Amino acid sequence: xxxxxxxxxxxxxxxxxxxxxxxxxxxxxxxxxxxxxxxxxxxxxxxxxxxxxxxxxxxxxxxxxxxxxxxxxxxxxxxxxxxxxxxxxxxxxxxxxxxxxxxxxxxxxxxxxxxxxxxxxxxxxxxxxxxxxxxxxxxxxxxxxxxxxxxxxxxxxxxxxxxxxxxxxxxxxxxxxxxxxxxxxxxxxxxxxxxxxxxxxxxxxxxxxxxxxxxxxxxxxxxxxxxxxxxxxxxxxxxxxxxxxxxxxxxxxxxxxxxxxxxxxxxxxxxxxxxxxxxxxxxxxxxxxxxxxxxxxxxxxxxxxxxxxxxxxxxxxxxxxxxxxxxxxxxxxxxxxxxxxxxxxxxxxxxxxxxxxxxxxxxxxx
Amino acid sequence: xxxxxxxxxxxxxxxxxxxxxxxxxxxxxxxxxxxxxxxxxxxxxxxxxxxxxxxxxxxxxxxxxxxxxxxxxxxxxxxxxxxxxxxxxxxxxxxxxxxxxxxxxxxxxxxxxxxxxxxxxxxxxxxxxxxxxxxxxxxxxxxxxxxxxxxxxxxxxxxxxxxxxxxxxxxxxxxxxxxxxxxxxxxxxxxxxxxxxxxxxxxxxxxxxxxxxxxxxxxxxxxxxxxxxxxxxxxxxxxxxxxxxxxxxxxxxxxxxxxxxxxxxxxxxxxxxxxxxxxxxxxxxxxxxxxxxxxxxxxxxxxxxxxxxxxxxxxxxxxxxxxxxxxxxxxxxxxxxxxxxxxxxxxxxxxxxxxxxxxx
Numbered sequence: 001x002x003x004x005x006x007x008x009x010x011x012x013x014x015x016x017x018x019x020x021x022x023x024x025x026x027x028x029x030x031x032x033x034x035x036x037x038x039x040x041x042x043x044x045x046x047x048x049x050x051x052x053x054x055x056x057x058x059x060x061x062x063x064x065x066x067x068x069x070x071x072x073x074x075x076x077x078x079x080x081x082x083x084x085x086x087x088x089x090x091x092x093x094x095x096x097x098x099x100x101x102x103x104x105x106x107x108x109x110x111x112x113x114x115x116x117x118x119x120x121x122x123x124x125x126x127x128x129x130x131x132x133x134x135x136x137x138x139x140x141x142x143x144x145x146x147x148x149x150x151x152x153x154x155x156x157x158x159x160x161x162x163x164x165x166x167x168x169x170x171x172x173x174x175x176x177x178x179x180x181x182x183x184x185x186x187x188x189x190x191x192x193x194x195x196x197x198x199x200x201x202x203x204x205x206x207x208x209x210x211x212x213x214x215x216x217x218x219x220x221x222x223x224x225x226x227x228x229x230x231x232x233x234x235x236x237x238x239x240x241x242x243x244x245x246x247x248x249x250x251x252x253x254x255x256x257x258x259x260x261x262x263x264x265x266x267x268x269x270x271x272x273x274x275x276x277x278x279x280x281x282x283x284x285x286x287x288x289x290x291x292x293x294x295x296x297x298x299x300x301x302x303x304x305x306x307x308x309x310x311x312x313x314x315x316x317x318x319x320x321x322x323x324x325x326x327x328x329x330x331x332x333x334x335x336x337x338x339x340x341x342x343x344x345x346x347x348x349x350x351x352x353x354x355x356x357x358x359x360x361x362x363x364x365x366x
Numbered sequence: 367x368x369x370x371x372x373x374x375x376x377x378x379x380x381x382x383x384x385x386x387x388x389x390x391x392x393x394x395x396x397x398x399x400x401x402x403x404x405x406x407x408x409x410x411x412x413x414x415x416x417x418x419x420x421x422x423x424x425x426x427x428x429x430x431x432x433x434x435x436x437x438x439x440x441x442x443x444x445x446x447x448x449x450x451x452x453x454x455x456x457x458x459x460x461x462x463x464x465x466x467x468x469x470x471x472x473x474x475x476x477x478x479x480x481x482x483x484x485x486x487x488x489x490x491x492x493x494x495x496x497x498x499x500x501x502x503x504x505x506x507x508x509x510x511x512x513x514x515x516x517x518x519x520x521x522x523x524x525x526x527x528x529x530x531x532x533x534x535x536x537x538x539x540x541x542x543x544x545x546x547x548x549x550x551x552x553x554x555x556x557x558x559x560x561x562x563x564x565x566x567x568x569x570x571x572x573x574x575x576x577x578x579x580x581x582x583x584x585x586x587x588x589x590x591x592x593x594x595x596x597x598x599x600x601x602x603x604x605x606x607x608x609x610x611x612x613x614x615x616x617x618x619x620x621x622x623x624x625x626x627x628x629x630x631x632x633x634x635x636x637x638x639x640x641x642x643x644x645x646x647x648x649x650x651x652x653x654x655x656x657x658x659x660x661x662x663x664x665x666x667x668x669x670x671x672x673x674x675x676x677x678x679x680x681x682x683x684x685x686x687x688x689x690x691x692x693x694x695x696x697x698x699x700x701x702x703x704x705x706x707x708x709x710x711x712x713x714x715x716x717x718x719x720x721x722x723x724x725x726x
Contacts, residue, residue: 009412241602
């Protein structure tokens with residue numbers, strides 16, 4: 001109640017008038033009442049009432065915070081977080097090697113960024129995840145829906161249908177092997193049509209449409225509360241041309257990252273972004289680095305880099321708060337994103353020096 | 367979409383006038399400001415500003431569709447999803463042919479057959495739907511002055527002798543191919559911008575640009591400071607315009623590119639090897655006439671990384687043992703890497719191992 005008037009979310013003109021009239025705390029405003037307020041400052045009674053309602057809402061929110069109420073606060077102990085994290089599901093990728101290095105799969109409530117050269121399989125992974133998020137819980141999935149925001153136009157419905165059909169087939173085989181009742185029931189609703197109907201597709205042609213869509217996303221997610229995955233395929237594309245003002249770009253990207261973090265946390269969904277690679281010309285050589293600059297690197301919690309080694313596709317876990325840096329091979333089959341069949345490769349976990357500034361971790365075992 | 371005026375976003379009149387005093391007239395200006403700036407500029411409270419943001423976003427945001435709706439729409443009209451190339455094995459691997467609604471790039475060393483391929487596709491697009499065509503006009507933007515009308519007629523006559531049996535049909539076909547000669551980057555961009563109206567008025571079903579690389583590489587020397595950024599800018603703008611046209615009208619867009627050898631003081635730049643198709647070049651480039659022994663350089667598609675991200679499908683043509691050449695599917699969202707061998711005949715490209723395309 002002792003909150004200063006200047007910190008209240010009122011319009012700037014109104015705040016200026018309140019300051020000029022000498023009001024200092026929110027309590028004073030509430031004591032004065034709408035009629036008194038309108039007389040002293042010279043605004044209409046309706047405006048005064050509106051202002052007081054805003055103040056009242058703010059203060060009750062504050063009171064709840066100081067009393068330690070739940071809902072608006074995010075205060076909890078690490079033990080509660082641990083229990084939450086362990087109970088949380090992962091979105092599997094159908095490539096067990098990739099799931100392993102990620103610690104189980106794509107994590108909910110975190111932002112995962114996938115960078116890679118053109119044609120290496122980023123969009124394939126996104127389509128695979130949009131299908132995998134819908135796997136029913138009895139088969140080990142999170143039974144959610146997916147939002148697919150496409151900025152490059154690389155989403156092919158036929159390919160997604162193929163991937164979905166392969167996934168349904170896979171689950172059907174598991175159900176036959178296990179013969180449990182809830183498996184059969186889940187299979188009834190897990191079909192090609194239902195999978196495709198639960199992928200919500202937005203095609204954003206430029207960065208304004210992307211910004212607008214991300215502003216509207218919280219409302220959309222409240223309506224469709226079963227969404228557990230938001231994919232933005234091509235976050236770099238709309239920001240890489242027609243931007244003379246690079247500081248504006250950085251500001252917009254940071255704002256975007258913040259909003260995505262809030263969305264991921266509030267709605268318990270995973271956010272997956274794909275980024276392009278760009279050539280950085282150094283003194284003696286040029287290297288491929290993720291696009292959008294250094295500061296964008298902080299936005300994602302988990303970063304995967306897909307690259308080639310001769311004709312083998314490799315995925316490197318480049319940044320993660322809980323898992324070790326490692327590289328695994330993967331392949332793209334007509335059924336989607338899959339492991340490379342053994343016995344081909346022993347895990348290549350030594351550093352393919354993607355970042356010369358990071359100290360490589362030494363392998364203790366092996 | 368971005369240049370949409372705030373008036374049309376159904377904001378109240380006085381608010382629009384107030385914002386225009388701060389030079390904020392389009393949705394783009396509005397959405398680029400932070401919340402605090404918006405509060406200052408509109409004079410409204412925090413909650414109201416959030417509501418205004420939602421309103422403006424609603425005016426700009428794309429419509430939602432589910433993947434199922436997209437699939438149903440495509441299956442209702444299956445023939446319109448691809449343009450068959452009549453190269454049977456290639457069509458199979460690409461699930462039908464050159465996809466509609468996305469950009470396809472053909473890249474090759476000089477003389478392999480890019481322009482021949484483009485001319486062949488132009489003929490195919492004018493064919494009626496029953497024969498696998500799109501029954502529409504073609505816009506052909508030629509930057510190298512390589513298009514030859516005689517060759518067009520020769521290919522048409524030899525490939526479909528039963529259909530083009532009269533001069534009348536040939537003239538009809540040639541009338542629907544609109545050729546534009548553009549020799550600078552600016553004019554190419556202007557031409558692309560003007561295409562939207564042309565596509566509607568002339569019922570265009572295929573856009574070909576032959577070739578993007580020649581006009582870009584003439585004007586932008588990437589050794590010079592600042593040119594790399596400008597070139598990427600131009601390419602990205604062109605790519606997004608073409609993507610918009612391709613998707614809006616559901617038509618295929620074919621672009622051609624060149625091969626470049628990046629010599630670099632004896633060190634191959636690993637950064638340029640962005641796909642294994644580039645590796646294939648290194649091992650097979652010796653077939654190209656006049657290249658001699660492979661020296662210290664590596665061969666990649668021109669126009670850089672950004673461009674490679676923008677195209678959705680990439681086909682690479684290469685020399686093999688003359689006269690055989692090969693066509694590789696290097697990048698495609700639906701096809702794995704595949705190689706096919708072909709030769710160039712009177713009737714255009716002919717895949718080896720398949721009989722000459724059966725007369726209809």
